[in-house]
Amino acid sequence: MKRSLLIVAILLYFSLAGCVGVYYTALLVLKRSQPSQTWPGYHYALFKQPDFYTGLINADNQPVAEEKVFGGIVSHHFFVEKEIARFFLPLRKQQPKVVVIIGPNHFNAGHNAMLTTQYPYITPWGNLEPDLELSNKLAASGLITVEERPFEKEHSISALVSFVKYTFPDTKLIPIILKKNVSQARLDELVTQLDILLPKDSLVIASVDFSHHSNRVVADFHDEKSLATIQSFDFESLARLEIDSPSSIYATLRFLEKRGAQKTSYFKHLNSATFANNLSSEDVTSYLFAHFIKGKSTTNGAVSVLHFGDMIFNGVVGEMIKNKQDPFQKIAGVEGNFLRGMDAVVANLEGPIAVREQCFSSRPVNFAFSPLVPSLLARNRIGFVNMANNHRLDCGENGVIETQELLTKSHIQFFGNEELGAENYLVKKVADKSLVLLGINTFGMLPEKAQLFLGLIKNLKQRYDYVAVNVHWGVEYNTQPSQEQKDLAHALVDAGADVIIGHHPHVIQPLEIYKEKVIFYSLGNFVSSQNIPATKNGLAAGFIFNDAVKKFYLFPFENSNGSPKLLLYQKTKQFCDHFLKSVTTTEMCSFGL
Structure with missing residues (x-):
């Protein structure tokens, strides 16, 4: 009972604390739940206990994607853990060899604008291993630097790794975090390398949250533009969007464009105010969950x-x-x-x-x-x-x-x-x-x-x-x-x-x-x-x-x-x-x- 109350309290805090608050709350729980000994050579999922992943372990009759999904957009705000689970579970029959997660470098850590890690992530369902061969090839291109310390507290990756491991038990991971100052030219080079190196069954995911720190009317207004921009693959407008990582969305959409996957089969938008029925909140975070399949975009921009x-x-x-x-x-x-x-x-x-x-x-x-x-x-x-x-x-x-x-x-x-x-x-x-x-x-x-x-x-x-x-x-x-x-x-x-x-x-x-x-x-x-x-x-x-x-x-x-x-x-x-x-x-x- 006490543990259940703790989980509820933490999730409520997520709704108030926003992205960065997720990391510090997770640290508090980890200190209570893991040995004081550190494990060199490992990173940790945001939570190691399966109890926190109710959207995964209590999922009933989740549909299976009818067509192959090449990539998507998902939140890393653990407050909407059940929606994150609904994003991943329909993909469980695909079993890609490699999953790439591209997300923001929230703390602007490290020396390069684009970073990856070669450590596995410890999750409640075992270790999610990195694809060292592909990671080394990306690093050899000079585009990405392998730096471990920035990933110790980067929740755009750690919030999602347990969902990846649960849904795709045998897959390997390439996590990439991007600083705000990364140039479009370098992103284009990264996308070209990913398209060359990744197997055809790979899944590329943007880990991005949308409007932050406003009321729900502002969030809805900003999101109207963001959603139309993404659905229409309007690359010129991406940099103006009020989202936490336009660069992550840009790289993901460019990759999907190269793979001919610009059509959405799943597209769900919500925000923390409506999700929690806290309509008067003045600090709202909004979210998009989207799957992309083969086909052209049929939506014009706004x-x-x-x-x-x-x-x-x-x-x-x-x-x-x-x-x-x-x-x-x-x-x-x-x-x-x-x-x-x-x-x-x-x-x-x-x-x-x-x-x-x-x-x-x-x-x-x-x-x-x-x-x-x-x-x-x-x-x-x-x-x-x-x-x-x-x-x-x-x-x-x-x-x-x-x-x-x-x-x-x-x-x-x-x-x-x-x-x-x-x-x-x-x-x-x-x-x-x-x-x-x-x-x-x-x-x-x-x-x-x-x-x-x-x-x-x-x-x-x-x-x-x-x-x-x-x-x-x-x-x-x-x-x-x-x-x-x-x-x-x-x-x-x-x-x-x-x-x-x-x-x-x-x-x-x-x-x-x-x-x-x-x-x-x-x-x-x-x-x-x-x-x-x-x-x-x-x-x-x-x-x-x-x-x-x-x-x-x-x-x-x-x-x-x-x-x-x-x-x-x-x-x-x-x-x-x-x-x-x-x-x-x-x-x-x-x-x-």
Whole structure:
């Protein structure tokens, strides 16, 4: 009874501690369960006791894979041990001569970017031996170094070896761990060597966990992009994903591509919040379990965008930047994960960036933001800014040029010009899809010019897949859109806009679904020093576009002393329940069209 309670307690801790916590918890148990004597020449499975592997020893009527599986993706988060067992057990009739596990080097240990071990792993079902012949050939190629110490605590391997030994009693193992800085060229060389050296019946597995340290809405949003990228073998997007080892996924998918195995026969996605029915968790890990068989991928990729409202870098925010403080730190979250994983993070740059602190203008309010802003945006992966707004010319035409030059130096892309032309929009290519980001400033815009914009949108929609229109409009601090906003929004949709993102009111305004297209009338402020209570509430809108569906996610946040921070679960739920009350079918802060 005590042992069962210990196991339950440890698994509960896994759900809270995440990946690295797995290793330290396992150490605690091992100290209690193994002799103090060390065994030179061996590594250990994460747990040596069969009691921990209930998904294996209590498995009933597990199906057998109907077609040969060439590789897969599996979690190393032991909290979902039963799901790991469900990944392996259907493969038990294959009995490959060699299993390759490719996973992250969590602790950045060792001297090389790609490492392997030649020690066997002690498991509850005997020793899982390395394939020394193949391992030596890989090492002789100079691509991989044999280093034992990093594997002493690397759970991306130790969490899975018992499942391998139980399912394939006679197989041999080649474990490979990758540092984050491994180059794509070296990964391609590794894949070429694996394809040459591995027997035809070999199994190559990526040991990878997905979204980390966020709530389940963020995890689902990030995972939508990750899953579409993997299913479509969109190699260009892999590096942007919010997963713990894009390199491991890249190498595995490239190998499967060489073997002609790009079709999924098993594809299961879940996260720790839903798995444990702990829906309010703020520290969620998500997982993918996938088998790949012969055949081509039949899935296209997806375009993923996270959109914010107004960025005003004066006042308190400006002082933070001068003092080398990051106003985005709180909303970015642990490891900056909230702002990772998308093809584009976009916001409205509400004014010019200039070397001088003040620009002289006849306007009652004019802005000139610090030249440190572009590098700040780049560090936080905010890579696209709209410049079509009423503060664009606060430093004159020279200020516009200076702003664009400073943004370009930090690789920040911009769009939104006062005149019609190429600078009004930019095109983001993602796999075989294209997204247009277009900026419109309605202030001072004559009706004839509005008609020209409608014509431009019609033309863009004919040439590209998706058109997202940023509109600077409305009345400051009004929480409801004006009739003029509604009329223009409908005209933009009629012309071909797929989604409309509004800004300028500095407060959140409602959304509208018009002809199956979404209009966000105002997202409010992103970063700002404004003190009116309503201006401290902001909204980020995430959207995923693919051939099958357009899906939208909402992320409400609150500004405190110039720094935005996502709301916690209960307040998030309350906001979304109210904000989405006009939408017929919704999930937690999300809906599809």
